[in-house]
Amino acid sequence: MNLFLSRERESSFIVREIKQILQYRDEDDAIHLYIYIYIESREAIGSLNINIVYPQSTKKQSNNNITNPLQEMxxxxxxxxNLTEEQILAKFPDVIPLDTRPNSRASGNSDLSARDQKAFTGHNETQIQLMNENCIVLDxxxxIVGAATKKTCHLMDNIERGLLHRAFSCFIFNDKNELLLQQRAKEKITFPLLWTNTCCSHPLSIDDEIGVKHPGDLSANVKGVKNACVRKLEHELGIPQVETLTKGSFHFLNRIHYMAPCNDPEKVWGEHEIDYILFFKVTKGMELTVKPNVNEVEDFxxxxxxxxxxxxxxxxxxxxxxxFKIICENYxxxxxxxLEDLSNVENDKNIYRML
Known part of the structure; x- marks a missing residue:
């Protein structure tokens, strides 16, 4: 499918055309066709080529799961x-079942086993302590299956056996529609010195952030993720919580599920997350205070x-x-x-699998 645009047409026309294509859904808001759109634009000519590839099957997806149909599972x-809640709890004894999990940010256990000492060798003490935080383990x-420490959730040994946890990725845009990027500090245990979106972290297994066991309309989970994001924006970037709550608005976009080993030479650490994507738009005429924590952020x-x-x-x-690369490449x-009107793309209930 090709759309040929004259030079006289405004760029807003291009955006409207793309939005119409991306909104192809049925009446139940379920995506029957997984659509790939590749865009090539040449400013001098003003042409826009859009190629749409349809999968072989248009069978309706279940459980709000969207997987690339052209990629072999x-x-x-x-x-x-295939991991059930019972299997996860049996396979990973360090996971505390939901019904008995502590309503606390961290496990409070600072004693390191010989294995932990090896994994943490050479790392910053503050960052090591943060690995005691209690993340939310998922199926x-x-x-929600239960709680496990950040250390447990990020060891590649556990990830390779299927351990999955909840995360969020926040993108802050100022009133000029500029995106705030951060470079992760060299002290970070996972993915040090890599550039990324504004803030990437985890809701913790505490009442204000955990949501509900079986997400229905997702509102409780999204609220918990936003609470976690407000907390971490202050911790990492020094953005006062009162400013986040009064100088802009959050928008939940969707969830992506991905797995990636870390860039450490020994491949001890990694990520395996269902990642809630949040946009935060600063109100026109307002600015956020940004005073990064040097133990968290190298540059911004x-x-x-x-x-x-x-x-x-x-x-x-x-x-x-x-x-961040997955989000950039796909969304x-x-x-x-x-950005001026996110109503067509926010509150997507699907989980997009990038495994």
């Missing part, structure tokens, strides 16, 4: 999908869309986290184009 995908459908910058595209292509000077620029 991996063994890891099958492993994680395939984002149902506000970038417009074109500048950011240049950074993505500057592979000699910029390296990015795996989840970010479409969402960025719709």
């Amino acid at each position: 991996s063994d890891y995908h099958k492993l994680v999908e 395939w459908n984002d149902n 910058k506000w970038v417009d869309c074109n500048t950011f595209k240049d950074l993505l292509n500057d592979t000699e000077n910029y390296s990015f986290t795996p989840w 970010l620029f479409n969402w960025w184009n719709q």
Whole structure:
């Protein structure tokens, strides 16, 4: 399918056309066709080529799961999908069942086993203590199984056996539609010195952030994730909670499910998350205070869309986290184009599998 646009037509026309294509859903808001859109735009000519590839099957997806239909299901995908709550608890004895989990941010156990000492060798003491935080362990459908420490959830030994937890990725845009990027501090145990979106972290297994065991309309989970995000924006970037609550608004976009080993030489650490994607739009005429915690953030910058595209292509000077690259490759620029009105893309109930 080709759309040919004259030079006289405004760029807003292009955005409207793309939005119409991306909104192809049925009356129940279920996606029957998984649509891939590849866009090539040449400013001098003003043409826009859109190729749409349809999968062989249009069978309705169940459990709000969307998987690339042109990609063969991996063994890891099958492993994680088939793990029941009972199997997860039996397979990972460090996971505390939901009914008995402590309503506390961290386990409080600072004693390190010989194995832990080896894994933490050379790492920053503050970051080691943060690995005691209690993350939310999940099954395939984002149902809560229990709680486990950040350390337990991020060891590749556990990830390779299917352990999955909840996370969030926040993107803050100022009133100029510039995105706030951060470079993770060199002290970070996972993915140090990589550039990423504004804030990436985890809701904890505490009442204000955990949500509900079986997500229905997702509102409780999204509320918990937003509470966690407000907390972490202050911790990492020094953005006062009162400013986050009064100088802008959160928008929940969707959830992605991915797995990625860390960039540490020994491959001890990694991520396996259902990641809630949040946009935060600063109110017109307002600014956020940004005073980064040097133990969390090495550097930060506000970038417009074109500048950011240049950074993505500057592979000699910029390296990015795996989840951020997934979001950029699949969603970010479409969402960025719709910042003024996100109603067509927010509150997507599907889980997009990137395994």
